[in-house]
Amino acid sequence: MGTCPCYSFVGGAWGAEGKETKEEDGVEYASDDAMDLAQFLISADIRLVRAEFLWSLCEAQASIPRRQEAEDESFETPQGKQTALVRHDEVSSWAAGRCPALICSISHCWEAREHSDPCGHQLQIICDCTRLYAAAYDAPVWLFLDQTSLFQFRRTPEQDKTFKLAMSHMHLLYCHEYTMTxxxxxxxxxELWEQRVKEGHLVTVYHEESGAVRALPLKDLTRNQSEYLERGWCQAEYEWSGTRGQSARNQRIDVTDEEFAFVTLRCKVPMRPEEFRKRVSGLKFTHRSDAEPVYQLQEKVFMEKITKCKHLRLEFLDYDATAELVEILSCYTSLEKIALLNFKSTDSVLKELLGCLKLMLTNNTLEDLQMEVILEEPRTDEDLPDRLIQWQGYMILDAVAGTLAKNFSLKSFRFRYNSTPNAADLAHFAVSMRKNTTLVNVDVIRPFDELSIREEDRAALPRLLEDVDSSYSFRGVSLFEDFNHCDPWVGPVLMIRKVAEQNAARLSQSMQLEEQISTRRPIWPPVKCEALAKLLKEKSAVTRLFFNNANVDDMMAEALARALKQNKTVTEIGLMGNQIGHTGAEAFAGVLKENKTLRRLNLSRNQVGVTGAQALAEALKKNSTVKSIDLDRNQIGDAGAEALSEALMVNKTVTRIGLSENQITDAGAEAFAETFKMNETVTDICLVGNQIGDAGEQALTQALQENKYAYCQIEWFRYLTPSGPASWMLGRYSR
Incomplete structure (x- = not known):
């Protein structure tokens, strides 16, 4: 909302159990209940705005109206005229689960005292974003947009009463679990402002002197150029939005290509009230008297949301955000599930973080723990054992393993990082897990079926699983005799799998059913790739698509691929961790042959296979725009590697290719070696976790030395297996 003329804060009283109370009628509003949110919207006469109405304004180059004028506004749809504002009965139907909708609260700056967006800059951004959401979820998007949702100056006494009621609980719209910011x-x-002034641009506003709504020249408005985070209300909305249980429901939508990964996706960790007071003390409010009530409200919101939060899912934490989380994690006193996804941390901060998590596990309060850490380049110490104990992967596995003997609350532990866990670390975890009786869902390595196991050995898996016993040695990593040709992680994974099955068998059927049944309604409807594809075929401002871990199958992938053949705006696609097979990969190969704007494609952790890799390789021979392609964990084998290496002899634009954990052996490495003797463009290749031995290493090293176009350096990182040293990381060579 930012700084605007209509904001005058009215504080509300608070009730018990983390709910706030309206003094006048005693009604309580919970920040995780859809019915309570609907009741608040209706009681305070807050009208949500249909996104389609804003689209119509944008197309007509019209300005955003006040609430008073918007009540009579409508727009044309294929089904006839539709009101600009969502009716209260529609909100009630949504809360009851009869009407799907996405409720989004817009947090923005007022650019002038008389109008929030006189040049239409913000309107265009909001329309571009909401078109995408409406298509992706195939559901209407309802917006809280202060200028149109709340009665503005000048208000009647009745309008002023509902306005004050809305303001007293305004934080609900930015921290409620059923809304998104x-x-x-x-x-x-x-430049835009001056251009509009020269054009004689008129803006429809309330004219105080005449007491009427009039079209005034832009030059006559009182401009406010304060930045977003310099405004008290904006900072408050930003903080409230960061207290939700899912950080992804707080997004910035106006970023450039350069800012995207670091700004849009960065997690906002809640700020302690005392830190918030320091931060906001020098910021700008329309009324300076608003500051103290905002301080008090922030403290109430923090205590309600943080202390009552049971499920916490934070994504894309940079180093600072992870450090900030450590400072407040002890305030989350009710946590049952934690997911920290795509986070970075220094060793010292990670040690503190693990200390907090170990305390929760020791106190038996945590039921589900998921961690996906982004590791930086390997350390360069010479002594492997000394280096091994410093790895963050080892730190995490060891910390959790140390609590398993006495823990009886943890039922699920999922751990991922951009590498393959050391076999000895997995074995240590497996042995520790034998002392635990409740952990039934463990995921500490890629799916078991993706492990490199000879076909003749697969038939022996059931028998070997039965043979797992306590004689397993984890420091010596003594694998089963029948598994000499398998990945060194197979043995530990077998033991973890066996213990998890035993624990599951011990649980009563009623406990399992209780864990699976949830009566809580979904917050948002499921993603509809087909509907999104329709938008991509039309004129669209979408530049990036991320459907990671979204259960996208071949049929959905084909729908997206058909649309992307015609699309001219999307530059990056993320489809990591889905169920895309060779059919979906072949569809995207068709995209690479025709699309001229795509720069990055991520199909990691799918089932592309040899056939899919070969199709993509043929497409890369014809493509001249893609710079980065990720195919990690796709079982492409040597045949797929050979096809891709052949493609890179022809392709002149790809600079990065990810092929970790793809069952590539010396044959595949030697094929790439021949390519790298002549290739001029690839600067980064990742072959982590493949079965490349000394012959492959020698071929690649020699190829890089012979490359006549640039100086290349390759880094090697090794670990020990029962049969001796083996290549663990091959890649990250630079020119």
């Missing part, structure tokens, strides 16, 4: 930090540039 879309932030627009930017304001119109000086």
């Amino acid at each position: 879309l932030r627009v930090h930017s304001i119109s540039s000086d």
Whole structure:
């Protein structure tokens, strides 16, 4: 909302159990209940705005109206006229689960005292984003947009009463678990503002002197150029939005290509009230008297949301955000599930973080723990054992393993990082797990079926699984005799799998059913790839698509691929961790042959296989725009590697290719070696976790030395297996 003329804060009283109370009628509003949110919207007469109405304004180059004028507004649809504002009965139907909708609260700056967005800069951004969401979820998007959702100056006594009621609980719209915050930090540039002034641009506003709504020249408005985070209300909305249990429901939507990964996806960790007071003390409010009530409200919101939060899912934490989380994690006193996804941490901060998690596990309060850490380049110490104990992967596995003997609450532990766990670390975890009786869902390595196991050995798996016993040695990593040709992780994974099955058998059927049944309604409807594909075929401002771990199958992938053949805006696609097989990969191969804008394609952790890799390789021979392609964990084998290496002899634009854990042996490495003797463009290849031995290593090293186009250096990182040293990381060579 930012700084605007209509904001005058009215504090509310608070009740017990983390719910706030309206003094006048005693009604309580919970920040995780859809019915309570609907009741608040209706009681305070807050009208949500249909995104389609804003689209129509954008197309007509019209300005956003006040609430008073918007009540009579409508727009044309294929089904006839539709009101601009969502009716209260529709909100009630949504809360009851009869009407799907996405409720998004817009957090933005007021660019002028008289109008929030006089140049239409923010309107365009909001429309571009909401078109994408409406298509992706195939559901209507309803927006809280302060200028149109709340009665503005000048208000009647009745309007002023509902306005004050809305303001007293305004944080609900930004911290409620059934809403999402879309932030627009930017304001119109000086160039755009001056251009509009020269054009004689008129803006419809309430004219105080005449007491009427009039179209005034832009030059007559009182401009406000304060930045988003310099405004008290914007900072408050930003903080409230960061207290939700899922950090992904707080997004900035006005970023450039360069800012995208670091700004849009960065997790906002809640700030302690005392830190918030320091941060906001020097910021700008329309009324300075608003500051103290905002401080008090922030403390109440923090205590309600943080202390009552049971399920916490934070994504894309950079080093600072992880450190900030450590500072407040002890405030989350009710946590049952934690997911920290795609986070970075220094060793010292990770040690503190694991200390907090170990305390929760020791106190038997945590039921589900998921961690996906992004590791930096390997350390360069010479002594392997000394280096091994410093690895963050080892730190995490060891910390959890140390609590398993006495823990009886943890039922699920999922751990991922951009590498393959050391076999000895997995074995240590497996042995520790034997002392635990409740852990039934363990995922500490890629899916078991992706492990490199000879076909003749697969038939022996059931018998070997029965033979797992306590004689397993974890420091010596003594694998089963029948598994001499398998990945060194197979033995530990077998033991973990066996213990998990035994624990599951011990649990009563009623306990398992209780764990699976949930009466809570979904917050948002499922993603509809087919509907999104339709949008991509049309004129669209979408530049990036991320459907990671979204259960996308071949049929959905084909629908997206058909649309992307015609699309001219999307530059990056993320489809990691789905169920895309060779059919879906072949569809994207067709995209690479025709699309001229795509720069990055991520199909990691799918089932592309040899056939899919070969199709993509043929497409890369014809493509001249893609710079990065990720096919990690796709079982492409040597045949797929050979096809891709052949493609890179022809392709002149790919600079990075990810092929870790793909069952590539010396034959595949030697094929790439021949390519790298002549290739001029590839600067980064990752072959982590393959079965490349000394012959492959020698071939690649020699190829890089012979490359006549640039100086290349390759880093090697090794670990010990029962049969001796083996290549663990091959790649990250630079020119």
